[in-house]
Amino acid sequence: MDTSEARALFSAEPSPFTLRELPEVTVVELAGELDPVVADRVSGLLTAAVDRGLPVVVDCGAVRFGSSTILGAFYTAHTRAVKKGTRFVLVTDKRVLLRPLAALGLLDAMVVVPDLPAALRELELWDLATQLPDGDR
Structure with missing residues (x-):
């Protein structure tokens, strides 16, 4: 699935998922309950983001639940990014994700990282970190 197919899939109905294609990085924003029902959609979006060949930031700041299937999708996307020679950064400070990630050894x-500015700093994208709207800093 390429990014245009992913965008079409996610724009066909209201979705708590957003793909932002910036020149230096792809930002995937996830929200709500990430259960097995949405796992294929999230996995497809993550694959499209990684396949752009740029660093990927997955912002889970608005996630309320993440199933083990979703954690597997994160790890699969991370592995895919590494194989493609790019970076994958997961953004969350939510215990609902951190605890199972720690239990599985995925941390x-x-x-x-805990927030979007930290992710951009991790990727050495200082200029983007300073350009974030006040609500994202």
């Missing part, structure tokens, strides 16, 4: 396997 040590992936880059996980």
